[in-house]
Amino acid sequence: MHRMIETLPAADACRDGHAARLMQDLRGPHFGGGLYVECPCCRGNTCAQREMAISNWSRINGRPVPKAHVAAVRRVG
Ligand SMILES: [Zn+2]
Structure with missing residues (x-):
C-alpha cells in the first residue's frame, strides 16, 4: 500500500523531465516499507x-x- 507524500520541485524532475513524487510504502521497514x-x-x-x-x-x-540533503544524510549517519 502506497500513498503520495508530496510533489517535488521542478528542479528534482527526472532525466526525461517528469515531475517527481515522494511516495511512502506503508509496509513496515522490515517488509520493504x-x-x-x-x-x-x-x-x-x-x-x-x-x-x-x-x-x-x-x-x-x-x-x-x-547540499541540504547531504548534510541531513551525514547527520543520520
Ligand atoms: Zn521520468
Whole structure:
C-alpha cells in the first residue's frame, strides 16, 4: 500500500523531465516499507529517511545531490 507524500520541485524532475513524487510504502521497514521517489519512468530506492530517498533519486538521475540533503544524510549517519 502506497500513498503520495508530496510533489517535488521542478528542479528534482527526472532525466526525461517528469515531475517527481515522494511516495511512502506503508509496509513496515522490515517488509520493504519506507520512502521513495518516483515518476512515470523510474523509481528510486526505498529509504527510511526523506532526505536519503531524495538523494538517491538525484544520484540515479545524474544530478548533484543538494547540499541540504547531504548534510541531513551525514547527520543520520
Ligand atoms: Zn521520468
